[in-house]
Amino acid sequence: MYDVNSKCADDFIDHGEILETLAYADENKENIELIDSIIEKAKKRKGLSHREASVLLACPLEEKNEEIYRLAEQIKKDFYGNRIVMFAPLYLSNYCINGCTYCPYHAKNKHIPRKQLSQEDIRREVIALQDMGHKRLALEAGEDPVRNTMEYYLKSIETIYSIKHKNGAIRRVNINIAATTVDNYRLLKEAGIGTYILFQETYHKESYLELHPTGPKHDYNYHTEAMDRAMEGGIDDVGLGVLFGLDKYRYEFAGLLMHAEHLEAAFGVGPHTISVPRLKHADDIDPGDFDNGIDDDTFAKIVACIRIAVPYTGMIISTRENQKTRERVLHLGISQISGGSRTSVGGYYEQEPEDEKSEQFDVSDNRTLDEVVRWLMEMDYIPSFCTACYREGRTGDRFMSLCKSGQIQNCCHPNALMTLKEYLMDYASPETKAIGDRLIEKETLNVPNEKARAVVLENLRLIEQDNRRDFRF
Numbered sequence: 001m002y003d004v005n006s007k008c009a010d011d012f013i014d015h016g017e018i019l020e021t022l023a024y025a026d027e028n029k030e031n032i033e034l035i036d037s038i039i040e041k042a043k044k045r046k047g048l049s050h051r052e053a054s055v056l057l058a059c060p061l062e063e064k065n066e067e068i069y070r071l072a073e074q075i076k077k078d079f080y081g082n083r084i085v086m087f088a089p090l091y092l093s094n095y096c097i098n099g100c101t102y103c104p105y106h107a108k109n110k111h112i113p114r115k116q117l118s119q120e121d122i123r124r125e126v127i128a129l130q131d132m133g134h135k136r137l138a139l140e141a142g143e144d145p146v147r148n149t150m151e152y153y154l155k156s157i158e159t160i161y162s163i164k165h166k167n168g169a170i171r172r173v174n175i176n177i178a179a180t181t182v183d184n185y186r187l188l189k190e191a192g193i194g195t196y197i198l199f200q201e202t203y204h205k206e207s208y209l210e211l212h213p214t215g216p217k218h219d220y221n222y223h224t225e226a227m228d229r230a231m232e233g234g235i236d237d238v239g240l241g242v243l244f245g246l247d248k249y250r251y252e253f254a255g256l257l258m259h260a261e262h263l264e265a266a267f268g269v270g271p272h273t274i275s276v277p278r279l280k281h282a283d284d285i286d287p288g289d290f291d292n293g294i295d296d297d298t299f300a301k302i303v304a305c306i307r308i309a310v311p312y313t314g315m316i317i318s319t320r321e322n323q324k325t326r327e328r329v330l331h332l333g334i335s336q337i338s339g340g341s342r343t344s345v346g347g348y349y350e351q352e353p354e355d356e357k358s359e360q361f362d363v364s365d366n367r368t369l370d371e372v373v374r375w376l377m378e379m380d381y382i383p384s385f386c387t388a389c390y391r392e393g394r395t396g397d398r399f400m401s402l403c404k405s406g407q408i409q410n411c412c413h414p415n416a417l418m419t420l421k422e423y424l425m426d427y428a429s430p431e432t433k434a435i436g437d438r439l440i441e442k443e444t445l446n447v448p449n450e451k452a453r454a455v456v457l458e459n460l461r462l463i464e465q466d467n468r469r470d471f472r473f
């Protein structure tokens, strides 16, 4: 029985409710009056329910879809301006006891090299990441209670935060690890993580059980209720995501929004981020073996509809997608992208030899971080290396209320300019630096508050002339 407040996954992701939502969306997908009223509601920037958003997603009318895209673009601009936050994944270990049929780290894969970074390896990787200019990491690891222990994660986080190489520092560590207990989430919070990320993979329970035939991840309810436990453990920034391609995308879309609604109803804080990965080729995984792949147009529509339905949430796209796809969805709603990524365990410090490849998926965007930063700026985006909120205690409901009211922009824009300036000074190629300096000059004029603008100008000067770092609003 559907109950948004229930702590049981079967209730807040109720299968019957999703089926009714899809039927409702089918019945109304050409109902212009209803679609117009949903678009009008969305213009208030307070979001949409999963039923309303599902109608927009199902709508085949070209003219209405153009309106949806335009609105998504506008909402993206209103909440995020032209800033794009940069991050990189760091794979700690690919040991895994689960049997996920879509991931090459599944336990039955006996030929993929298994690796776990030692603290010394982590040091080397992090220095390499700092030397690229990264300030924000997403840690990734398989599930292996013997090797990938909580103790190991806590030590790794401590190591990462402790490394200060030249002007570099990792200032925010997000973590994407298997569902765990409230006590463990509490430990992660105390260790200073930013966002806890866990992809649902699929909200369709029956498919989920088939796609996860063995290992602890087989327990759908334990996995789906993980964010509730994370919140109970004090982690108030959580990141949702589904792996598009596993089940029908409209089912996943409704489930994803119901999950967001549940977190908002039960804890007063919706998801900090939503990721939109698509199934990709990897080692022994062929996306053609799965029936539900989505094309680029559908993918763009999903991004636009999520943007409209959950305006306050950050949206993440990884290097699973190529440059062209990333370009298309950036202005429809994406606010964070990875750059210069390696999806193997190790690989930043030194490339893996051909016969020792441990990638989780093939990377479709192989450009360096410098190239990605330049590309963004050439399209008039401001690449941001900002990590200020969590360090200023702006997390959970505090962050959400600032975000929903639009006030967060007063911090994001200046912080983007100052962290970009740091990047340009320390890591950029001369060509990138020249483009960036021009962009910063132009964008400083867009800091609306006169006092704040003066502070930004002074800090930019201190970064350039006095080699000072880490200013933030």
Ligand code: SF4
Pocket: 096, 097, 098, 099, 100, 103, 104, 105, 106, 107, 141, 142, 143, 217
């Ligand atoms: S998706 Fe995660 S849990 Fe599943 S096999 Fe891959 S690493 Fe393990």
Ligand code: SF4
Pocket: 085, 384, 386, 387, 388, 389, 390, 408, 411, 412, 413, 415
């Ligand atoms: S100020 Fe906060 S919300 Fe804005 S970019 Fe920085 S960390 Fe993100």
